[in-house]
Amino acid sequence: MNLEFFVISLLNGVSYGLLLFMLSSGLTLIFSMMGVLNFAHTSFYMLGAYFAFTISSVVGFWPALVLAPLVVFVMGAAFERYCLRRVHKFGHVPELLVTFGLSYLILELVQLVWGRSTVPYGLPEQLQGPLFTLYGTQFPKSRSFVMLVALLMLLSVWLLLTRTRIGLVIQAALKYPEMVEALGHNVPRVFMLVFGGGAALAGLAGVIGGNTYVTEPAMAASVGSIIFVVVVVGGMGSLAGAFLASLLIGIVQTFAVALDYSLIHAFRLVGVAVTEQTFGYPLLKLTISQVAPILPYLFLVLILIFRPKGLLGTRED
Amino acid sequence: MKFAIKAVAASVLLVSAGGVFAQKGETVKIAWLDPLSGLMAAVGTNQLKSFQFLAEEFNKKNPAGVKFEIIGIDNKLSPQETTSALRSAMDQGARYVVQGNGSGPALAIMDALEKHNARNPGKEVLFLNYAAVDPDLTNSKCSYWHFRLDADTSMKMEALTTYMKDLPEVKKVYLINQNYSHGQQVSKYAKEMMARKRPDVQFVGDDLHPLAQVRDFSPYIAKIKQSGADTVITGNWGSDLALLIKAANDAGLNNVNFYTYYGSVTGSPTAMGSAAAGRVYMVAYAHMNLPGPLNQIVLDYKKKFNDDMYTGSIYHAYTMLSEGFVKAKSTDPVKVAAVLEGMKFKSFNGEVEMRKTDHQLQQGLFISKWEKVNDKYPIDSENTGYTFVPVKYYEPYVASTPTSCQMKRP
Numbered sequence: 001m002n003l004e005f006f007v008i009s010l011l012n013g014v015s016y017g018l019l020l021f022m023l024s025s026g027l028t029l030i031f032s033m034m035g036v037l038n039f040a041h042t043s044f045y046m047l048g049a050y051f052a053f054t055i056s057s058v059v060g061f062w063p064a065l066v067l068a069p070l071v072v073f074v075m076g077a078a079f080e081r082y083c084l085r086r087v088h089k090f091g092h093v094p095e096l097l098v099t100f101g102l103s104y105l106i107l108e109l110v111q112l113v114w115g116r117s118t119v120p121y122g123l124p125e126q127l128q129g130p131l132f133t134l135y136g137t138q139f140p141k142s143r144s145f146v147m148l149v150a151l152l153m154l155l156s157v158w159l160l161l162t163r164t165r166i167g168l169v170i171q172a173a174l175k176y177p178e179m180v181e182a183l184g185h186n187v188p189r190v191f192m193l194v195f196g197g198g199a200a201l202a203g204l205a206g207v208i209g210g211n212t213y214v215t216e217p218a219m220a221a222s223v224g225s226i227i228f229v230v231v232v233v234g235g236m237g238s239l240a241g242a243f244l245a246s247l248l249i250g251i252v253q254t255f256a257v258a259l260d261y262s263l264i265h266a267f268r269l270v271g272v273a274v275t276e277q278t279f280g281y282p283l284l285k286l287t288i289s290q291v292a293p294i295l296p297y298l299f300l301v302l303i304l305i306f307r308p309k310g311l312l313g314t315r316e317d
Numbered sequence: 318m319k320f321a322i323k324a325v326a327a328s329v330l331l332v333s334a335g336g337v338f339a340q341k342g343e344t345v346k347i348a349w350l351d352p353l354s355g356l357m358a359a360v361g362t363n364q365l366k367s368f369q370f371l372a373e374e375f376n377k378k379n380p381a382g383v384k385f386e387i388i389g390i391d392n393k394l395s396p397q398e399t400t401s402a403l404r405s406a407m408d409q410g411a412r413y414v415v416q417g418n419g420s421g422p423a424l425a426i427m428d429a430l431e432k433h434n435a436r437n438p439g440k441e442v443l444f445l446n447y448a449a450v451d452p453d454l455t456n457s458k459c460s461y462w463h464f465r466l467d468a469d470t471s472m473k474m475e476a477l478t479t480y481m482k483d484l485p486e487v488k489k490v491y492l493i494n495q496n497y498s499h500g501q502q503v504s505k506y507a508k509e510m511m512a513r514k515r516p517d518v519q520f521v522g523d524d525l526h527p528l529a530q531v532r533d534f535s536p537y538i539a540k541i542k543q544s545g546a547d548t549v550i551t552g553n554w555g556s557d558l559a560l561l562i563k564a565a566n567d568a569g570l571n572n573v574n575f576y577t578y579y580g581s582v583t584g585s586p587t588a589m590g591s592a593a594a595g596r597v598y599m600v601a602y603a604h605m606n607l608p609g610p611l612n613q614i615v616l617d618y619k620k621k622f623n624d625d626m627y628t629g630s631i632y633h634a635y636t637m638l639s640e641g642f643v644k645a646k647s648t649d650p651v652k653v654a655a656v657l658e659g660m661k662f663k664s665f666n667g668e669v670e671m672r673k674t675d676h677q678l679q680q681g682l683f684i685s686k687w688e689k690v691n692d693k694y695p696i697d698s699e700n701t702g703y704t705f706v707p708v709k710y711y712e713p714y715v716a717s718t719p720t721s722c723q724m725k726r727p
Contacts, residue, residue, distance in 0.1 A: 005543045008568075012535040117359035117624070118559070118584040120699070130569055137542055138569030143535075213532050214559055214584065216359065222532055257524075257536035258543075289540075290496060293530045 004135035009254050011134075015143040017250025018150035019209050023223060024230040024242045025157065026201035032237030033174050033194045035092070036084065039099040042227065043106035044199040046220040048072050048206025050114055053121035053215055061124040069203040076199025080192045103220065111217050121215040142212050149208055153201065154243065161239075170194060229300045235313020244311055249296045256292035340648045341382035345638070347372075348406030348414040350399055350422070353391035357418055357529075357555060359583045363624060364417065364448075365389045367631050370618055375635040381642035385635065394418060396425035403429055407442060412650050415634060417448025417467070420498050424451075427460045434462055434727070443650040445638070447630040450578075451498050452506075452718070455675040459722035462650075464657060464676045466630040466637070468602050468716060470499065470552065470578075474506040476682040476716040477550070477576055477600045480709055482514040486574075489521045491546035493537060495557055496525035503552030503578070521546050529556060534564035541565075547573055554579035559588035566592035574598065580687065581605065581627045581705055586698035589687055594703060597687040602666055603629035604685045604705045606694040611665040615696060625698055633664050633678065637671065651727075669713065675722035682716045684709040 027041045051071050055064035079102065087094040122128075127145050130138030161167040173180045173190045181187045213219070230249060234241030263284040264274045274284055291298075303310060349368050352361040365387070372385040379385075388411055392399040399422040406414060414430075416423055426444050434441040444463045446454065452469045468476075481487050492507055494500030504523055511518050521544040524537060531537075538561075541549060553561055558579060565573070566589075573596070579585065580599035589597055605615060605625065611632055618626035638653070640662050645652040659673035669680040685705035690697045697704045 002543065005539055008539045008542075009536060012533070012539065016533050016535075111358075116353075116362045118587055120587045133569070137539065138567070140567040142567065214556060214563070214588065216556065216584065218358070218556070222530070254533075254536040258540050290525050290527075292536075293527050 004137065005258065007134060008137050008139070009258065010251065011139055012143070013251035013254035014247060015147050015250075016254060017247040018147050019205060019212070020223075020227065020230055020250055021243050021246035022146075022150045022153060022205035023202060023209070024227040024234070024246060025153070025239060026198035026205075027227055028231055028234070028237060028239055028242045029157070029201070030195055030198035031231065032239075033170065034191055036095050036099070036195075037092075038195075038198070039096065039224075040079075040102040040106060041099075041198070041202055042220040042224045043103045044072050044076060044202040045206040045209065045223065046110060046215075046217070047075065047106060048203030049121065049210025049215045049219065050110055050119070050206075051203070052207040052210060053114075053119050056121070056124075061127075065204075065207055068207050069200040072203030072206075073196045073200035077192050077196030079199075080195035084195065085188065085192075103224075107217060107220065114217075116217055118214055118216045121211045123211050146208050146212055149204070153204065157201075157239070226296055229296045232300055233296075233303050233310055235310025238310065238312045238314065241310055241312030249299070252295060252299070253292055256295055257289045259288040262287045340642050340646070342384070343648055344384045344386050345413065345642075345648050346386050346388055346409065346411040348403070348409070348411035349387050349389045350392045350402045350406065350414060350416045350426070351418045352394040353389070354393055357394050360555060361391075361418060363583050364628050364631070366622055366624070367618065367626050367628050368415065370621070370626070371614065371631050371635055374614060375639060379635070379639035381639040381648075383639065383642060383648060385638075392416070392422055394422065396421045399425045400429050407433070407440075412441070412648075413443050413445065413638070415445045415447055417446060417628070417630075420449040420451035420454060423449035423454055423463075424458060427454070427458065427463050430462045431460055441650045441654075443654055445634050447628065447634055451502060453498075455677040456721045459675050459720070459724055461676075461724055461726050462654065464637075464671060464678075466633040466678050468680060468682055469677060469718075470502040471506050471718045472677075472716040473578060473600045473682065474503065474510050475718055476684065476711045477598075478507070478510040478514050479711065479715060480598075480600075480684045481511075481548070481576065487515070487518060487548045489519050489544070489546045490548045490550060491522040491524075491541050491544055491573075492520065493522070493524040493526070493541070493549060493551050493553070493561065495528040495553055497528050500525060500528075500552050503550070507550050526557075531557065531560065534561045535568060537561070538564045538568045538570055541573065542568065542570060548576065549573055550576045552578045554582050554585075556584060558582070559584040562593055562597065563588040566590075571596065576600070581625065581698055583625075583627075583699075586625075586701050586703065589703070590701055591689075591703065593687055594689060595686065598708075599685050599687075599705050600682060601629075601685070601705075602680050602682055603627075604683050604707055605696045605698060606704060606706070607665055609665050619696070623700075627698075629665060633669070633680075636664055637662055667713075672720075674724065675720040676724075677720065679713045679717055681713050682711045683707045684711075 023045055030036055030038050048068050051068035052064040055067050087098050123142050127141045131141045131144045132139055169185050170190055173187050177187050230242055230245045234245030267274050349365055352358055368387050372387050376384050388406055388409055390402040392402045416426055423446050430442055430444055446465045448467045450467055450469045452471045455465055492504045494503050575597045577599050580597055615626045641653045641657050642648050644656040657671050661668055661670045666681045669678055672679050685707045688706040690704050694704055694706045
């Protein structure tokens with residue numbers, strides 16, 4: 001592994017990790033505030049991408065960058081207000097199921113409106129092409145843009161939660177809802193805004209992720225499982241944990257691709273020869289690069305066994 | 318006496334004429350079993366529309382005078398679902414079944430039909446495979462009731478390596494494929510055939526990645542770059558090819574040529590766009606700008622659906638069936654299967670032959686290159702302004718590969 005490969009892979013890993021963070025931050029926020037595990041979260045990501053595609057074809061990309069998350073915000077808030085709130089009193093399982101149902105509903109709607117195939121959602125001229133060239137490999141502006149937006153988002157969410165009055169109310173509503181209500185704050189409205197906000201963050205990730213990757217109806221399902229891994233590994237409800245976990249998973253997955261080592265190599269090191277006749281050969285010959293995309297799930301299982309509260313989680317139960 | 322001879326002659330003529338048109342006006346139900354949901358839904362939807370669209374075309378003019386009717390059922394790309402979909406199709410009276418996405422579901426149909434046809438004489442069902450390309454389907458696992466209209470992995474690799482062997486710039490080849498039967502076959506045949514034709518070519522990488530799971534191919538691109546490869550061979554399709562090419566474009570990997578199987582399938586043309594011009598090749602039995610009977614169909618399809626008609630083997634299916642009906646003087650699958658064996662017919666890529674020994678269509682193959690549209694090749698893919706322009710045509714014998722099929726005939 002030479003320096004060029006190392007640096008480029010690190011950049012790729014970090015930018016992928018930051019996109020994962022944008023996706024999982026909204027989920028984390030909603031979970032930590034309301035205790036709702038939102039199965040439809042990646043559907044909001046997909047909606048963000050499709051809205052941005054439609055809006056940018058009318059008024060251009062930059063307005064879409066703001067408008068698409070706003071539309072998703074309104075939809076998320078409306079869903080909380082008119083749907084989730086009604087099932088809230090029946091406990092966690094109906095809440096989970098209603099978001100599960102919503103994800104299917106959104107998928108079908110998207111296919112009815114935009115069709116089942118890929119839509120040509122591209123970036124504006126300013127964001128196309130390479131930002132800089134490193135040892136002969138270009139680093140695209142689109143990826144740098146993902147990194148920039150993710151970092152700005154992290155900063156603003158953090159400032160909002162810790163430095164503003166709204167943030168104080170949100171944090172208080174999380175721990176002492178009755179007390180906050182007694183002080184005259186409208187806690188259900190805070191929840192509505194938080195849910196809408198979380199959805200909007202996913203929508204923003206969609207606006208950027210939709211053209212860095214591909215905008216198609218399966219895009220929600222394809223990131224659905226990985227963001228749950230991020231949230232669990234980082235620690236349920238911990239924003240900093242989600243940040244750490246996304247970067248970790250992004251980088252691990254990127255570097256694993258380069259490692260063409262299998263268990264056969266490991267056995268060879270200790271002097272055991274493995275041939276095609278050896279028991280379990282198909283499993284032994286799998287290289288790390290081949291299993292790279294499923295490594296996060298292995299990670300998930302290990303975390304659940306050895307540190308159930310996640311890397312930076314605070315919940316003890 | 319003279320009158321008697323005339324009468325006999327006339328009645329013989331009448332009978333034989335009646336025999337020729339025994340099937341005229343009949344409705345032939347064809348069951349289409351492919352994905353309409355999940356990751357491959359876009360491809361399946363396009364192909365179902367193509368089947369329906371071509372049914373209308375062939376209903377207007379086919380030599381057998383039959384009416385084709387398509388029953389489309391979602392098999393969710395799963396062999397289990399395919400088996401139950403097949404049962405439902407047979408209950409609806411379909412005696413012909415078509416499928417193409419994935420060799421797993423194809424094998425499930427072949428297994429089910431072997432049993433069904435043996436147990437239900439008089440109700441036999443025939444399987445036309447229009448895109449599942451695992452060579453095993455016409456070799457070790459071949460079946461009398463299965464006919465393949467696409468060229469299989471080994472045939473396409475034969476054509477591709479024949480083209481590449483004359484290119485001095487091909488020195489270091491990188492293989493990247495999906496980790497399941499098709500991808501593994503591409504990797505295997507690429508190494509075998511290249512070693513035979515150009516032993517000096519080095520394979521600097523051989524990656525197998527999970528099917529339809531990788532969202533970000535830039536790590537693989539970084540790896541390809543590090544390996545110093547000048548050529549990539551990939552059998553990837555759908556999002557796996559689109560994202561691979563996109564990542565290569567983003568990283569500015571512009572000194573590496575890509576040799577693909579499925580460059581024109583939904584999603585990939587958009588991902589390639591202008592950035593991949595001149596660097597992506599495809600091997601296939603057709604291309605978008607083929608003159609002749611397919612041309613008007615491609616144009617009409619585009620006008621009607623604003624989408625590409627890229628599965629030319631569907632045209633093979635209708636041509637072969639209607640000519641088979643005429644020859645067999647019947648639409649009964651048993652009689653039709655008997656005449657399809659070894660049948661030669663004229664299709665859009667010249668005369669093709671359904672080889673008797675293994676039921677693999679022998680056909681010419683094109684190598685084409687992703688280029689800007691021009692006067693000669695005006696039809697673009699996915700409204701990108703770019704299209705696959707043919708650079709080489711290989712006659713059927715070039716791409717023909719031997720078979721090990723020991724067919725059991727009923």
